[in-house]
Amino acid sequence: MTASIVKKTKIAPCREACPAGIDVPRYIRHIRNGEFDCALAVIREKIPFPAVCGYACVHFCEAKCARIQYDEAVAIRLLKRAAFEKSRENLVYERKATPSGKTVAVIGAGPCGLTAAYYLAGLGHAVTVFEVLPKAGGMLRYGIPEYRLPNDVVDQEIAAIQKHGVKIITSAKILSAAELKAKGYDAVLVASGAWEPVKMGIRGEDAAHVIKGIDFLKRVNTGEITKTGKKVVVVGGGNTAIDAARASVRMGAKVVLLYRRNREDMPAAADEVAEAEEEGIQMEFLASPVKILKGKVVCIRMTPGPVDGSGRPKPVPVPGSEFALKSDAVIMAVGQAVAVGNLQLAENQNGTAKVDAQSATPIAGIFAAGDAVTGPSTIIDAIAQGRLACVSIDRYLGGEGKIDREVLPDIIEVLPQEKPLGTGRPAQEKLRLKDRLRGFCLVESGYSEETAIAEAERCLACDIRQYTVEVNPVVCKDCGYCREMCHMDIFTTSDSFNASGYKPSVVKSSDSCVGCLKCLYVCPDLAITINDDTVSDAG
Template structure:
């Protein structure tokens, strides 16, 4: 492109052909005041602040093309006078009080008042009348008394998004910015992308939240920081392999997560302010199941061998994730798994009907192909056996594999089990010795897993007893609903007093009604119960699902916390023993699968640094094309309903352990992905620089 030379305030500046004088100056580090212009939008010339002198005439620098040999003056008494007048005209109808404005200190108008030393001092104030139109919208707040009618939002909606629902309107001789027929944003088919908010120089347009950050709430909520909007968009475009690859850039188990991820991303999804969150997990499952090309396999390359060796104790989500990224960094990794199968909770905790075993096996075998060696039926007793023999570093990722039991009277009865033991033995093909009626103590997802497994094993009566009242249980709603459909009886707001036995036979669980409960420091339970409400729930088998702990002992050779977890340095995975790291449930106690994977990533990065690497485990496995910003109108967008998750029929569900969860159809996946607000598009919008950005460093 042709380069143009011009002179601004006596300084020679180069500009691109077609560039405005304003942008040429700003690019060259010369600040010209401006407020209606924006680097991503066409010039409008509304605010008049960018006036400059050219050949003795006053022109708007935003609408003047840079030309060879031009001599431009940006500062003079005359220009200051014009700018101040323009500024005062804008301020005449702007509130004099900045208190309560959420853009305070991030407001271009406020910043411009400082720079131009121009407050609303001289002109009579002219309060706006048309400020109440269209102020009750979800997601986007419109406080139009703060609007200076620069028109950036109108241009952003039209030029950046091709949506064009915002316009200048006139009523009672006063212009204001609104929508055709003053429709609400929903009626006007707003896409709620936030482009108008991103370009607004004042506090007139804001996101309806405490703060405008995080800009992309789902991605910020994901423990592994998976680029959710990107894979949702790729799925919508039918680019399933690339979508899966985006997930794979952060976690090596997209299919398993597609089945069972607890999707904290959906809890934060901004779409829920319109109707319901985007069903992100289902989109993930569909994309991962339809990744035919597996482009990640071509694009992923392990770094050259470093000659360093790593041992990992535990082949769960955390251990295997760490193993994958450490081998990607060129280290030789061997994983030791005490059970006969690899996968930890994915293989022997979460029941097969929720997470089919062939899914886990296929994802683990992909890791093996990538150089991760896994030795099953091989437990690690002490880091001494590994460190230096010949391993340079060790990661403890043994998880929290021991189910807790509370020492109620009768809890030592042989028909009392921990949920994890039941789940593990069933997963390993064994048949636990259950009676005819089972009572599960606990109200979390593990409790439901145990209860629903019991039902599938043919137990006639399955009860579930928990402290929480209906509606406040810790398990996912889906679990509770399906558990009830499958015949589980839930006893809410009950505290267990004892397990009652008659001779050798367990007779039932004695419980009492809970009026109130809370957990004090150190997890101490404070209970208020209802006197005289004791009852016995008859059952011959009792299963505890009240939390898990590790089986670590001092013999492992690292310091433990008072609760038996591996002790690590604050904000780190390093244990008390140099070269030994710990992560995942081993450190934190039971957490989500995606959190275990995120912990595995963190451990891999830290261990890579320890082993002499740079700690950077980020991978770009697919091209980063800029997303299409021109999303256009989608009729009825705000009302698009969430596609329900597909489950097999109840009859089929109860027949055994086959998977109950079916992926979306291609149409469902596409229409679900269409619902995304694409909050990430806002990150592609530039920031308009103001005077503080031009302070030399």
């Protein structure tokens, strides 16, 4: 008897949304089968930080999850964490490459630098990472509090990277990238991160009781700061500001966070903002400091103005709306910047490195990537930058730039049957509020094996399901219901009119269709047809 082999036909929306291109449906299928080792191996094909991303990734993938058409997105981030936590042998599927005889120096042991180092080592190059701080990890260790990402998890990830053949030297201050090239390294990668605080330029910003957001988090994570004062004002709306506010609450402070725009404009993750409010942090939206005095911060109300370059309304001060907040300490977290000029590299006006499409600087053999090129970004974006740099460096060293190795065959013998409509995520356990405020214990609990498998069964396996959607342009009267019901970007409006004088809906692409049939059921003109073209062959 022959098995039915299901063919992969497309890239799933979740994978397409991931900057590193992780094959999400594939590792979720392994979790569904209880194969956590295999799931972890699939994740490691694209990133060397499965646990870090399982704990602290911004999860762009979930925003594009097709399951939203039915109920809510699959908990992709937590399933990644489960793959790490439930795996028995983290490196069981690792492969060793033949030594190339080439050497690479990496400046910066953050997510970008360590990612590039990991995959370069996998290609056989001898890689040494130089880190100015006492421990490796960069922003992972020094910029994210332990209630979100425990240091022992970062340690485990770094140990796996070292086991892969990467040498890391800490407390190593490098004065220039060219210095390392002159010492005989065949290539140098600058991945130094965005550690420079951005200033507002207001009176009192440099006072003794004012601290920059990223410096504050670094000192909290190293145990240098254990108290902040009874009343703390945090300025900013990004993840650094939210983490600084939540860290301050854990040290007994009453915290007010000032943000000059509306809540929906905050760069910080929505779930982190919600948890901050749960923990008692007072949010003052449309408010900005104008001067910092001893014992208080003078602020002004803002109003949304014309849309600016960020695509958001520009905040405009409201004359005569000044007010004051009492404060023992002020944490300024309004942004971070890059200064690659410190490493004697050519830089753009914003301090980022000048590079070409291959991450190469004007100096032969010296590359730059991560925040050093993009400015402050996310963990997964930094990882993606590290992968890009690795490809370019390997080609520069004479390789093919092929860093992806599919370590497990992707054989799908049975079309997975997803859980029915209305099946939501399993309830997630979190630390009780009163326990959260006692210290920096991890807030979010992971999934058990049983729960992870159950959640994996909600995946629609979009990469192997194929539907063809058609709209009859003759009968469509452009009510727009199909476009309202579908969140998969399948429909748009025609540029031309039909014989009845309507601009009918047309199909941009059927690739994202998951067969929910909502558009078909809601269409009053019966203009839509959907065919299931999922392919399987007898092998």
